Amino acid sequence: MKKESGFSRRDAMKLMGLGTLAGGLYLTGAQREALAADAPKAPFKLAVVAFSTGPATSYGYPGHEMMELLVNHYNQNGGLLGRKLELSKDDEGPVAKVVETFKRLTQQDKVDAILGVASSGNALAAAPIAEESKTIFINTLARTHKVTWQNPDDPTKFRKYVFKAVNDTIAHAASAALACAKFFPGAKVAHVHPDYAYGHEIHDIFDTVLKKVDPKAETVAELWPKLFTPDYSPHIAKILSTKPTVVFNSFWGADSTRFADQCIQRGVAKHSKLMGDHGEFYSTEKRPLPKELIGHPPFPVEGLPTAPDPNKWPLNKFYYDMYYQAHQNATPAGAAFTGAGFLALVAAVERAAAVTGSWPSNDQIAAAFPGLAVAHQLGWSTYRSDGKASTPKWAGLYKEQKPYNFGIDQIYHIPMEEVCAPPGEDPLEWIKKW
């Protein structure tokens, strides 16, 4: 029986059947040995492109770190089906740099697969380059819902070589609205979002969904500080004057912790619940979650160091420990997301190899994604016909949980079919039909 508070042991066992390493479902031991014996001598070339400089480093750079760990781990254990992995790492930078990097990686370096890209604008610019060169691109960090579409205005035609490892902005914001309605019915919500496309989209979707699932909820403030604002005092004054139940924010990186710190200092956390990615980014800064935020809701996320429960989901413990041993820190979201994307690639290679009986081509690997089921640190994902992974989200309230920086209490496991538009539908239009 599936429990609302998570997933049942039976679920866990079933999914663990997918293999402690992704793709285990698709090949027997004998098949692996045979494939390894005939594996091409040339390495399988991987690239990770994610911010390693600037304020977005907290989100992007963990992807570099996780890929390095995973590639080393696989190479020390005989490679991927007998083929060595070769990793190159690039800083993401602005859109012109990403375009240049993707052209170099696909045309000059001829990599087999690229993972990463945190900015939605960058991902949309990079996707056509990967598609044109038939290079697999797994977008592991950006939340744009259009990256797998052939045409940004047409949700019915999909790219063949571009995949998305995390849920999109729509599912992300809708999950937050569901969690808000569940934990704080009739909430007075103060919105504080960075003043760019992501922040506005999160606000609009959250607002739309919350009005439908909790008509008594109301918006009492809408604030739009620019990205990397040093001081939120004026915004906090506005928040204090509107006396909200929930302060919903979509800050990330240093913005997230800075906003939370300043809210705590000004007494906001005493009277209102801060809903945001705070625990995640305090961990990245190697700071414990402030005690003032215990009982406050995190922005629902695909997984956390304590969710799925590492005692019941060994993959969470395995990759957490791997990252912790290398960096003496909890696995940041950027690392776990990128790891999930990499394991999806591994699973696709093995699934394709199981069908072809030999090391698959890039075309065959790409064709193996739709319908792919993959277990990873964050839980499990299924890849849909539109190339997007659907990964369940975890909501709840922050609690203390040693030795981790925080845990999640009253876990609310959000089924993705409730918040993800079906393939072929524009999620923004779909959400309006709720």
Added chain:
Amino acid sequence: MELVFNIFINGIFYSSILFLMSAGLQIIFGVLNIINFGHAAAYMLGLYICYGIIGLLPADYPALLWMAPIGAAILVGLLGLLFERGILRFMYKRDHVFQILVTFGIVLMVDDIIRFYWGGYSIGVPPLIDSMIEYGNIIYPVYNLIIIGAAAGLAFALWFLFRKTDIGRVIRATSLDEEMTEAMGISVMRVKAFTFLFGSAIAGLAGGLMLPVTGGWPGVGMEYLILSFVVIAMAGLGSVNGALVTALIIGMVNSLGVQYFPKLELAFVFILMALILSIKPSGLFGTHKS
């Protein structure tokens, strides 16, 4: 009442941050006639050195934490002196474009050094003092008041230095006429070196003090440099008094803008800047024709 207090105190606090960041920039421009992008590097170094010192200090003696921003200011000042003597002094006669390239280059270098030494992640520390002032529904952190006090203290110290001391008079003389100052037997090179040390130390102090409020990340200095340029453009290049007044204006406009027109908060500051510069291109207190 509560709202009025919040708008006022937030405006003052924001002004204080802007003044701490722009004061050193103004002093350096006033004397060296250089648009110093490297100020962002000094701010960033102050922040990270403060973070490093806090990590070294024993946690059992919180009073010692105050040594961190002061230590950061001293170290950044000395590093600034090294940069001025080693590189910048060769650029004084060069075109502004060269000066900008060199000072911007140092930002990139420091950015890389920070990433190499401290890593690419953002950093943060709790306030050096976590007390609050509570009055009715008003809660205000004491640390923010200390920053306001530091900015006010700096403004007074600069006024005193420039108006009441011989060193200040020499600096002012150098900014007005280098040749005449040299003819009076004063080493202009030394004055410039001291000024750069002093301006860099102020940036280092600002970085150290702001660490508990804003945290930091590689590249953080450039975020604040843009705001500092807005302040000095509106004030008039080289005017420290102007920087103080302009910082106060921007702080209050920002605080009111966020409260009543949140969707236009950033626009207000830049509209104000455009308005002032179109009426008085040299800035409110500026005398430079360029």
